[in-house]
Amino acid sequence: MDILVIKQQLREAMRTLRGNIPEEDRLQQSIAACQLATYECIEPLRRKSGRKQLTICSYLPFRDEPDTLPLIRHCWAQGDTVLAPRVDPLSRNFELHEISRESDIEQGTWGIPEPKEDAPMWEPGRGSIDFVLVPGLAFDRHGGRIGYGGGYYDRFLQKINNFTYQNSPELAKPLLGAIVLTGQLIDHIPMEEHDYYMDMLFTSTHVIYTDKGCECNGTV
Numbered sequence: 001m002d003i004l005v006i007k008q009q010l011r012e013a014m015r016t017l018r019g020n021i022p023e024e025d026r027l028q029q030s031i032a033a034c035q036l037a038t039y040e041c042i043e044p045l046r047r048k049s050g051r052k053q054l055t056i057c058s059y060l061p062f063r064d065e066p067d068t069l070p071l072i073r074h075c076w077a078q079g080d081t082v083l084a085p086r087v088d089p090l091s092r093n094f095e096l097h098e099i100s101r102e103s104d105i106e107q108g109t110w111g112i113p114e115p116k117e118d119a120p121m122w123e124p125g126r127g128s129i130d131f132v133l134v135p136g137l138a139f140d141r142h143g144g145r146i147g148y149g150g151g152y153y154d155r156f157l158q159k160i161n162n163f164t165y166q167n168s169p170e171l172a173k174p175l176l177g178a179i180v181l182t183g184q185l186i187d188h189i190p191m192e193e194h195d196y197y198m199d200m201l202f203t204s205t206h207v208i209y210t211d212k213g214c215e216c217n218g219t220v
Contacts, residue, residue: 003190010146010189014137017183019064026181027067032204033179034070037133040207041177041200042075045130057083057096057174058133060105060113065135066179069102076100083122083129086114087152094152096122124160129174132157134198139180143197143210144189157196175199180208 021029046054056075058068075082085094087109097115099105108114134153136145147153161173177200185203201208 003192006190007146008149011137011149014146014184018137018181021064021181021183023064026064029181029204030061030067030179031070033066033202034068034074036204036207037071037177037179037200037202038074040202041131041175042071045175046078049130053079053081054130055081055083055127056131056133057085057129059135060084062112066181068133068179071133072099081122084115085152085156086117086119087112092150092152093155096156098122129160131175131177134176134178134196136178136184136198138184138186138189139178139198139201140186140189141201141208141210142189142212143176143199143201144191144212145178145195145198146189151194154194154196158194177202179203 042054042056046052054075056072058072059065061067061069072082082099083096084099084105086097087094089109097119098121099115099119104116104119105113106116134145134147136147138146157176176196176198178198180201180203182204185201185208191197197212198210201210
């Protein structure tokens with residue numbers, strides 16, 4: 001069967017599965033996963049970098065996606081730069097804007113929460129991103145991910161990597177992580193050449209350090 005057909009069938013099945021998770025259960029899982037991401041990734045990154053403030057990129061939760069605000073609020077409290085995507089529906093790309101408080105967020109394209117238009121825009125030349133929290137419908141232990149089919153994050157990550165390799169090789173690539181709710185971790189995700197693997201997966205109970213992502217092996 002064609003890989004695109006397989007991926008579309010998987011998307012439909014995982015949308016249904018995630019939509020059936022009770023809201024309160026999803027919120028509790030999100031809070032626990034954000035705590036793990038904070039203390040097993042963000043804070044170790046801070047210590048390793050020797051910098052008091054990091055630059056973090058996170059999606060803003062929509063409908064039945066895992067809630068990322070607990071992690072975002074922690075980063076705000078530490079003085080970190082927090083970036084979030086603002087979608088351009090015509091170009092099918094997104095730009096990153098800095099958000100410093102919840103009032104910087106508005107309902108945007110397709111009702112998805114996003115930074116206000118006047119929020120400061122971020123470009124790769126402004127420095128490196130330390131960590132990106134990526135949305136998805138399903139994941140596997142290799143770091144494979146199935147997204148929503150729009151390719152927004154693949155194009156964004158390619159843009160970041162192209163800039164790093166061509167202009168600022170001294171900048172490290174960001175760690176890529178994802179929150180995984182009950183049922184979202186499956187045996188195998190069919191991956192294409194342009195797809196990106198996650199480095200770390202955060203469930204409500206533990207962290208999975210993937211074998212095709214970074215070589216952090218639990219040490220970040």
